[in-house]
Amino acid sequence: MSKEGYGLLKGKKGIIFGALDDRSIAWRIALACKREGAEFVLSNAPIALRLGTLNALSEETGAPIIPCDVTSDDEIESLVDQTKEHFGGGVDFVLHAIGMSPNIRKKKEYTDLNYKWFQQSLDISAISLHRILHHIDGKGGLNDGASVVALSYIGAQRIFSKYSDMNDAKALLESIARNYGSRLAKNGIRVNTVSQAPTKTSAGSGIKNFDGMYTFAEKLSPLGNPTADECADYCVTLFSDLTRKVTMQNLYHDGGFVTSGFSEELLDDLAHLYTEEK
Numbered sequence: 001m002s003k004e005g006y007g008l009l010k011g012k013k014g015i016i017f018g019a020l021d022d023r024s025i026a027w028r029i030a031l032a033c034k035r036e037g038a039e040f041v042l043s044n045a046p047i048a049l050r051l052g053t054l055n056a057l058s059e060e061t062g063a064p065i066i067p068c069d070v071t072s073d074d075e076i077e078s079l080v081d082q083t084k085e086h087f088g089g090g091v092d093f094v095l096h097a098i099g100m101s102p103n104i105r106k107k108k109e110y111t112d113l114n115y116k117w118f119q120q121s122l123d124i125s126a127i128s129l130h131r132i133l134h135h136i137d138g139k140g141g142l143n144d145g146a147s148v149v150a151l152s153y154i155g156a157q158r159i160f161s162k163y164s165d166m167n168d169a170k171a172l173l174e175s176i177a178r179n180y181g182s183r184l185a186k187n188g189i190r191v192n193t194v195s196q197a198p199t200k201t202s203a204g205s206g207i208k209n210f211d212g213m214y215t216f217a218e219k220l221s222p223l224g225n226p227t228a229d230e231c232a233d234y235c236v237t238l239f240s241d242l243t244r245k246v247t248m249q250n251l252y253h254d255g256g257f258v259t260s261g262f263s264e265e266l267l268d269d270l271a272h273l274y275t276e277e278k
């Protein structure tokens, strides 16, 4: 990948939600968007901004930071107003890279969920996409032909037990992307989810046995796990004009994991393991 990029997002303006530290997928996407010529605002929850890490990305990309807890209608409305004021109009792309499960954080098993926390998982990780689209569209904040991408995980389709209630949150997120995508299509606006492979980030490492999930996916995927920077390159294409008719899709960015049954490497490893055990 050339350091100069391809100018794919020249003249485009966007909102990037979810950059926390330099491992965050959203952080890597922000750098790729900058490389491709985009201007954007960065947003995260006020509590996350207290860490102060986002300032470095803001300085590097020249993007202002606008705080917003995505479970609050008032804060989203204010973010949309401030963004419109900053750009003097609407945006061409939105990245939703937001996820959090209090149940996973507090190690509650799926069969023993705290329902208040379950609602928070759904609210933060999935319903927030609906809220953002509702307020931004309502305020005329999305330009015709805009592209919205939310990051998902294959737990939406298959059971990964340690991913607990986030499996449900991702299924809802993908459904909201399809449903809202069908309503916004009249203005050429696209809404898609990108189902990214396990990636070593702050949210990722919060999951029990994450390293095992990461290694399993790495060994099963013919192309191996994509990095956050590779995810960023893919998202850039979705924000660009090269993908104008791609909408209401869940797009796997996983090195071929989703269509793989077994890999020779994994089979050899298991054969060795079980032979040794005997």
Ligand SMILES: NC(=O)c1ccc[n+]([C@@H]2O[C@H](COP(=O)([O-])OP(=O)(O)OC[C@H]3O[C@@H](n4cnc5c(N)ncnc54)[C@H](O)[C@@H]3O)[C@@H](O)[C@H]2O)c1
Residues within 6 Å of the ligand: 017, 018, 019, 020, 021, 023, 024, 025, 026, 044, 045, 048, 068, 069, 070, 071, 096, 097, 098, 099, 100, 124, 151, 152, 153, 195, 196, 197, 198, 199, 200, 201, 202, 203, 204, 205
């Ligand atoms: N890391 C992985 O293995 C992986 C795999 C597939 C998909 N994803 C998804 O990618 C996205 C980004 O996650 P990441 O892995 O980069 O981790 P991350 O921890 O860097 O990002 C998660 C972000 O969500 C933000 N957030 C949490 N609650 C919020 C709220 N109420 N309001 C606003 N923002 C809030 C956090 O502050 C953080 O910036 C998430 O949707 C995650 O589920 C991650």
